[in-house]
Amino acid sequence: MKNFISLVVTLFAVSFGHAQIPAGYYDAATGLTGYSLKTKLKEIVTNGHQDKGYGGLWDAYKVGDLDKFYENDNTILDIYSEKPAGPDAYSYTPVTDQCGGTTPGSEGGCYNREHLFPQGFFNSASPMRNDYHHVMPTDNVVNGKRNNYPFGTVGTASWTSTSGSKLGVSSFPGFLGIVFEPIDEFKGDVARSLLYFITRYEDDLQTFNYSDVNNPQDGSKNRGFDQWYINLLMLWHQNDPVSPKEIARNNYAYVYQKNRNPYIDHPEYVAMIWTSTLGTDENTAKKDTLKISQNPVRNGALTVSGDHLAKISSVQIISMSGQVVQTIREPFKNSNKIILKSTSKGVYFLKTADQTLKFIVE
Numbered sequence: 231m232k233n234f235i236s237l238v239v240t241l242f243a244v245s246f247g248h249a250q251i252p253a254g255y256y257d258a259a260t261g262l263t264g265y266s267l268k269t270k271l272k273e274i275v276t277n278g279h280q281d282k283g284y285g286g287l288w289d290a291y292k293v294g295d296l297d298k299f300y301e302n303d304n305t306i307l308d309i310y311s312e313k314p315a316g317p318d319a320y321s322y323t324p325v326t327d328q329c330g331g332t333t334p335g336s337e338g339g340c341y342n343r344e345h346l347f348p349q350g351f352f353n354s355a356s357p358m359r360n361d362y363h364h365v366m367p368t369d370n371v372v373n374g375k376r377n378n379y380p381f382g383t384v385g386t387a388s389w390t391s392t393s394g395s396k397l398g399v400s401s402f403p404g405f406l407g408i409v410f411e412p413i414d415e416f417k418g419d420v421a422r423s424l425l426y427f428i429t430r431y432e433d434d435l436q437t438f439n440y441s442d443v444n445n446p447q448d449g450s451k452n453r454g455f456d457q458w459y460i461n462l463l464m465l466w467h468q469n470d471p472v473s474p475k476e477i478a479r480n481n482y483a484y485v486y487q488k489n490r491n492p493y494i495d496h497p498e499y500v501a502m503i504w505t506s507t508l509g510t511d512e513n514t515a516k517k518d519t520l521k522i523s524q525n526p527v528r529n530g531a532l533t534v535s536g537d538h539l540a541k542i543s544s545v546q547i548i549s550m551s552g553q554v555v556q557t558i559r560e561p562f563k564n565s566n567k568i569i570l571k572s573t574s575k576g577v578y579f580l581k582t583a584d585q586t587l588k589f590i591v592e
């Protein structure tokens with residue numbers, strides 16, 4: 231087991247290059263899954279977390295939220311106005327363009343502090359209000375349009391920002407209200423930030439105003455959000471994997487307030503804690519208990535055993551960094567073997583609708 235852990239740590243350091251996770255930071259979470267993993271992560275990220283106050287965020291943005299990834303011009307990196315594929319419609323000089331007394335009525339006027347988990351749901355209480363991990367600098371007008379609506383996917387937009395963020399009626403299964411949809415580039419960022427939030431504050435969730443129609447909390451301490459929201463965030467987490475921008479911001483968050491977002495450091499934790507019900511038949515899915523017969527895997531073939539293999543409609547192979555490296559439809563139609571596309575050495579995950587299994591390629 232020790233060798234396995236050091237292998238994981240080594241692979242992790244290699245795959246992330248400049249990651250600055252303090253040695254041993256996640257040790258206490260080793261071997262845990264499900265909500266006990268989540269609770270352990272809560273302890274880890276609560277321990278040492280310093281509340282730097284609401285004003286502190288302005289200073290943090292000057293350092294931790296500069297565009298070093300797109301235009302690389304050290305203007306504020308605003309997830310609501312950044313255009314990854316072309317020039318931004320406007321950009322903000324740190325401090326100079328910070329919102330002050332008067333607020334302009336159109337985009338491009340000033341940036342303020344956007345709570346991805348709306349502060350109205352927790353009565354603007356500290357430390358939630360000041361937590362850098364979920365409070366980001368954004369254009370004040372787009373921030374205002376987002377209001378307290380949950381994130382989601384929009385069918386027909388009633389309003390669209392200069393960068394393509396949308397407001398409108400939800401097209402996502404399980405929710406029919408108004409939602410705000412950021413651009414694809416930042417959907418995973420939003421998801422990991424919100425999952426951090428319901429982990430860090432799991433002991434407080436039940437004191438929040440979760441009866442508000444716009445609050446996707448389910449009122450529980452464990453799952454935290456309604457199932458549709460978990461489905462949405464897991465999908466976004468998967469489709470928009472951790473980027474260098476998020477790693478850098480997370481590293482700065484640790485400098486600034488002395489705690490980290492575990493779902494940026496360990497993207498695989500998300501599927502180890504929550505289960506998506508998207509596109510699965512829960513009744514049949516639950517009957518399957520899969521096992522990987524030979525682990526570590528050699529010769530590029532993964533052998534799987536289970537009682538209902540033939541019923542599995544699709545599986546994914548996910549890398550340590552959370553990227554889907556292979557999707558296989560009806561993987562066990564003809565045999566119990568999966569031929570791996572990538573045989574690069576490392577830790578991977580085999581994910582079905584309701585199970586995630588870890589394996590090593592040697």
Ligand SMILES: [Ca+2]
Nearest residue numbers: 297300301318
């Ligand atoms: Ca930019």
Ligand SMILES: [Ca+2]
Nearest residue numbers: 415416419470
């Ligand atoms: Ca992203």
